[in-house]
Amino acid sequence: MPLIRDPSYARVESSDIDYFRGLLGDTGVITDSTALQALNQDWMGKYEGKSTVALRPKSTEQVSKILAHCNARRLAVVPQGGNTGLVGGSVPLFDEIVLTTTNLNRIISFDEVSGTLVCESGCILEELDRHVGGHGFTMPLDLGAKGSCQIGGNVSTNAGGLRLLRYGSLHGTVLGLEAVLADGTIVDTLQTLRKDNTGYDLKQLFIGAEGTLGVVTAVSILCPPRPSAVHVSYLAVPDFATIQKVFVRARQKLGEILSAFEFLDQQSLELTLEHLEGVRNPLPDTQTPFYLVVETSGSNEAHDYEKMEGFLEEVMEEGWVLDGTIAQDSTQTAAIWGLREGISVALKHAGAVYKYDLSMPVPEMYSLVEETRQRLAGLPVEVVGYGHLGDGNLHLNISTKHYDENILKHIEPFVYEWTAARRGSVSAEHGLGQMKADCIGYTKSQEAVKLMGQIKRVFDPNGILNPYKVLPQDGASRGDHHANAMAA
Amino acid sequence: MPLIRDPSYARVESSDIDYFRGLLGDTGVITDSTALQALNQDWMGKYEGKSTVALRPKSTEQVSKILAHCNARRLAVVPQGGNTGLVGGSVPLFDEIVLTTTNLNRIISFDEVSGTLVCESGCILEELDRHVGGHGFTMPLDLGAKGSCQIGGNVSTNAGGLRLLRYGSLHGTVLGLEAVLADGTIVDTLQTLRKDNTGYDLKQLFIGAEGTLGVVTAVSILCPPRPSAVHVSYLAVPDFATIQKVFVRARQKLGEILSAFEFLDQQSLELTLEHLEGVRNPLPDTQTPFYLVVETSGSNEAHDYEKMEGFLEEVMEEGWVLDGTIAQDSTQTAAIWGLREGISVALKHAGAVYKYDLSMPVPEMYSLVEETRQRLAGLPVEVVGYGHLGDGNLHLNISTKHYDENILKHIEPFVYEWTAARRGSVSAEHGLGQMKADCIGYTKSQEAVKLMGQIKRVFDPNGILNPYKVLPQDGASRGDHHANAMAA
Numbered sequence: 001m002p003l004i005r006d007p008s009y010a011r012v013e014s015s016d017i018d019y020f021r022g023l024l025g026d027t028g029v030i031t032d033s034t035a036l037q038a039l040n041q042d043w044m045g046k047y048e049g050k051s052t053v054a055l056r057p058k059s060t061e062q063v064s065k066i067l068a069h070c071n072a073r074r075l076a077v078v079p080q081g082g083n084t085g086l087v088g089g090s091v092p093l094f095d096e097i098v099l100t101t102t103n104l105n106r107i108i109s110f111d112e113v114s115g116t117l118v119c120e121s122g123c124i125l126e127e128l129d130r131h132v133g134g135h136g137f138t139m140p141l142d143l144g145a146k147g148s149c150q151i152g153g154n155v156s157t158n159a160g161g162l163r164l165l166r167y168g169s170l171h172g173t174v175l176g177l178e179a180v181l182a183d184g185t186i187v188d189t190l191q192t193l194r195k196d197n198t199g200y201d202l203k204q205l206f207i208g209a210e211g212t213l214g215v216v217t218a219v220s221i222l223c224p225p226r227p228s229a230v231h232v233s234y235l236a237v238p239d240f241a242t243i244q245k246v247f248v249r250a251r252q253k254l255g256e257i258l259s260a261f262e263f264l265d266q267q268s269l270e271l272t273l274e275h276l277e278g279v280r281n282p283l284p285d286t287q288t289p290f291y292l293v294v295e296t297s298g299s300n301e302a303h304d305y306e307k308m309e310g311f312l313e314e315v316m317e318e319g320w321v322l323d324g325t326i327a328q329d330s331t332q333t334a335a336i337w338g339l340r341e342g343i344s345v346a347l348k349h350a351g352a353v354y355k356y357d358l359s360m361p362v363p364e365m366y367s368l369v370e371e372t373r374q375r376l377a378g379l380p381v382e383v384v385g386y387g388h389l390g391d392g393n394l395h396l397n398i399s400t401k402h403y404d405e406n407i408l409k410h411i412e413p414f415v416y417e418w419t420a421a422r423r424g425s426v427s428a429e430h431g432l433g434q435m436k437a438d439c440i441g442y443t444k445s446q447e448a449v450k451l452m453g454q455i456k457r458v459f460d461p462n463g464i465l466n467p468y469k470v471l472p473q474d475g476a477s478r479g480d481h482h483a484n485a486m487a488a
Numbered sequence: 489m490p491l492i493r494d495p496s497y498a499r500v501e502s503s504d505i506d507y508f509r510g511l512l513g514d515t516g517v518i519t520d521s522t523a524l525q526a527l528n529q530d531w532m533g534k535y536e537g538k539s540t541v542a543l544r545p546k547s548t549e550q551v552s553k554i555l556a557h558c559n560a561r562r563l564a565v566v567p568q569g570g571n572t573g574l575v576g577g578s579v580p581l582f583d584e585i586v587l588t589t590t591n592l593n594r595i596i597s598f599d600e601v602s603g604t605l606v607c608e609s610g611c612i613l614e615e616l617d618r619h620v621g622g623h624g625f626t627m628p629l630d631l632g633a634k635g636s637c638q639i640g641g642n643v644s645t646n647a648g649g650l651r652l653l654r655y656g657s658l659h660g661t662v663l664g665l666e667a668v669l670a671d672g673t674i675v676d677t678l679q680t681l682r683k684d685n686t687g688y689d690l691k692q693l694f695i696g697a698e699g700t701l702g703v704v705t706a707v708s709i710l711c712p713p714r715p716s717a718v719h720v721s722y723l724a725v726p727d728f729a730t731i732q733k734v735f736v737r738a739r740q741k742l743g744e745i746l747s748a749f750e751f752l753d754q755q756s757l758e759l760t761l762e763h764l765e766g767v768r769n770p771l772p773d774t775q776t777p778f779y780l781v782v783e784t785s786g787s788n789e790a791h792d793y794e795k796m797e798g799f800l801e802e803v804m805e806e807g808w809v810l811d812g813t814i815a816q817d818s819t820q821t822a823a824i825w826g827l828r829e830g831i832s833v834a835l836k837h838a839g840a841v842y843k844y845d846l847s848m849p850v851p852e853m854y855s856l857v858e859e860t861r862q863r864l865a866g867l868p869v870e871v872v873g874y875g876h877l878g879d880g881n882l883h884l885n886i887s888t889k890h891y892d893e894n895i896l897k898h899i900e901p902f903v904y905e906w907t908a909a910r911r912g913s914v915s916a917e918h919g920l921g922q923m924k925a926d927c928i929g930y931t932k933s934q935e936a937v938k939l940m941g942q943i944k945r946v947f948d949p950n951g952i953l954n955p956y957k958v959l960p961q962d963g964a965s966r967g968d969h970h971a972n973a974m975a976a
Binding site for chain 2: 111112113114136157158160164168169171172173185186187188189191192193194195196197198199200201202204205207208209213225227228244247248251252253254255256257297298299300303306307359360361362363388391392393423424425426427428429430431432436439440442443444445447448449451452454455458459470471
């Protein structure tokens with residue numbers, strides 16, 4: 001994407017640095033090039049900016065003053081949480097100032113009756129889960145990056161993850177937010193109420209806006225009771241059509257305790273076993289095109305195990321599942337999840353990877369993997385498919401030794417067009433970031449994109465917040481014709 | 489509220505009627521005064537407008553043409569669904585045109601694998617529940633008005649209801665919307681995807697906007713599997729502090745199958761037994777200040793009954809529950825729910841009623857009922873409290889023979905100020921409508937209300953959609969000082 005720096009943004013001057021030092025102290029202003037490198041680059045090493053200064057505020061008021069200054073000076077700003085994103089949303093493209101929420105890391109309150117957590121946006125997801133776990137609750141989301149991702153980043157990217165099937169999306173579980181607009185205005189909707197119908201639900205706009213409408217500084221989130229019984233099974237299934245039968249049966253038999261329904265293909269399994277140390281094959285004697293990870297989370301050990309066993313018996317009797325195992329202890333549970341969660345890391349070890357995060361009707365999901373495989377036949381790539389089947393969310397990954405424009409041309413726009421034709425989403429959970437800033441038209445109509453642009457101008461009239469991301473620069477985006485075809 | 493008709497709106501002329509007749513046919517344009525009366529008035533008989541024309545479009549395209557015409561002509565429009573609201577949101581104040589969605593009543597699709605329903609906005613909630621019930625699913629919301637309320641109205645008011653505790657709010661379960669903006673633009677976000685992170689989640693703005701941002705014409709909504717086992721218990725509890733202990737224990741013991749946790753006070757019970765025929769007292773030999781309705785919905789009859797029984801044994805052994813009964817069949821279940829759902833209707837039979845729908849931290853909830861009772865001592869009123877305790881949602885109702893300004897002065901702004909001081913919401917689920925159009929400041933900050941006004945101007949620059957509702961007319965609202973105090 002040969003983007004050009006927008007010349008309407010000012011460049012950082014020494015007087016700006018002086019202002020920031022006065023506000024944040026020396027430790028709050030990072031100008032050292034080594035320290036900056038980690039903030040300029042995403043964890044995959046795919047996106048890299050050239051920022052010369054990063055800021056580490058400790059309070060919402062400091063965020064407010066930083067943004068008010070940047071807005072007046074027309075300095076572009078990239079909000080950054082744990083920097084674990086997959087679409088280059090949290091790193092600069094050019095010299096945007098990096099505003100990291102790492103030091104906004106206080107837990108403000110936890111209510112043991114309702115399960116409501118209020119905390120600052122820089123808190124690490126895993127640490128929050130540990131905290132609420134001590135009170136008998138759990139965070140309503142879980143993802144591979146939990147050890148380093150921040151709740152503010154989770155909210156800003158509307159992170160989905162492994163247990164969305166059970167606890168729903170952040171649009172339902174986030175009860176309130178505090179965010180700072182581009183001009184420094186602090187918008188406080190940090191309610192802890194489950195129900196509040198007073199006016200428009202503004203917080204929803206910040207959920208998934210990837211920092212383009214404001215910087216999320218604090219979050220109020222509803223935590224469900226921590227399940228006292230968790231069971232995980234790993235199943236071998238012969239084909240994708242059968243997976244859907246197993247899914248329908250799982251919803252019937254496991255009902256309210258079903259907490260994850262994940263799939264991986266044979267190629268994902270082999271690649272992970274090859275490239276990730278310490279991972280083992282839960283069913284070493286069975287080879288089949290597909291595997292499932294089915295998890296239950298509930299409140300009654302005996303009831304839940306009985307349900308899982310009954311489910312497994314049924315799907316094996318039906319001949320849908322060729323082989324299966326239920327983890328018998330936490331080590332076995334961790335091993336199964338380690339395999340599923342390890343795919344993404346294994347892919348990184350294997351070399352370069354083209355990652356696509358798509359949602360679409362479940363029946364059509366795997367056809368895209370197969371068609372992509374056919375399209376790339378003869379090229380030095382491995383095409384793998386895995387994901388959150390219960391949510392209709394496919395992770396299509398094309399693994400290769402090194403990034404190669406020629407390979408990319410075979411993948412894009414094919415993958416996006418294929419998805420748009422089925423009215424799917426070209427970003428199920430990763431967001432658009434810089435990777436797909438011009439792809440929104442594949443999923444959203446022109447009318448919707450126009451409204452988004454108008455909302456952006458209300459919240460950030462000078463466009464200083466996370467520029468070049470999410471929305472297309474010129475107002476038109478690559479998928480527009482698809483949106484039109486769809487509307488016709 | 490002595491509001492004055494905004495003179496910037498045009499008045500309906502015969503040429504407008506001609507245009508509408510040409511577009512909708514004679515049956516789509518209602519000008520008969522008898523037929524209009526039902527549309528001009530809310531079901532409580534509390535709010536009444538003077539509209540001279542109501543329109544009954546049959547398609548989104550007709551809605552689009554109606555609004556484009558009204559926008560060009562500066563004719564104000566009130567969208568109306570089942571007209572079952574409680575805050576006068578769906579009836580005109582003056583001569584606004586009523587646009588009813590009653591004839592937008594097609595079910596478009598239902599996907600049996602994912603449980604996704606797509607339908608037009610005029611579909612009746614109970615009929616939708618019957619439809620998806622035939623496929624083994626249930627609607628994710630349920631409320632007393634289900635026999636006449638429409639899904640478009642549910643979405644536009646972000647209806648909560650009886651099972652929010654279990655299935656979460658519409659912000660989580662609505663997957664997509666189609667809405668028509670004031671200028672006739674059709675915004676189609678009618679996705680059926682559980683996950684879609686492409687840009688701002690525009691549909692969220694229409695959820696709870698009470699028709700002020702657009703007319704919702706179709707909805708895509710995620711339905712959970714229909715529970716095969718439902719158990720309801722009715723418990724007598726001596727005081728409000730104990731109710732909270734029972735609630736915490738219910739969450740622990742009933743976990744994922746807990747689907748409702750409702751409370752009513754002795755006064756609610758007596759008033760309902762007196763004024764509603766066919767209702768019976770489930771525990772006629774026990775008199776205590778509070779009663780609970782606790783419901784479980786799950787997938788395994790034996791497991792669920794065992795959990796409910798175990799829970800009841802525990803809370804009775806603890807001495808928290810003085811007496812209790814588990815419904816043994818569907819008749820007994822219906823009787824308990826009939827009592828709980830009948831309170832609102834019984835209050836209407838009893839005369840005039842001042843209704844407040846508030847959310848706040850659970851521990852403080854009932855103090856407001858007691859303080860209101862003290863405040864009104866000596867006046868000819870009955871103060872009752874009931875509601876969705878599991879959601880922190882109190883319905884405070886003051887019943888009297890006839891509406892009386894003097895009584896109102898004792899209630900308002902006291903109730904709103906009391907709620908604001910505890911950072912509660914002055915409208916938990918009913919919305920603001922015309923009743924509380926100037927009350928938003930009790931719950932939302934000035935910065936938030938300002939943003940809402942800016943969003944309103946983007947979506948509806950001429951302000952033709954549902955005027956005089958939701959947001960304060962002059963930009964300032966009654967509760968502003970509270971919001972300021974809170975921010976300080």
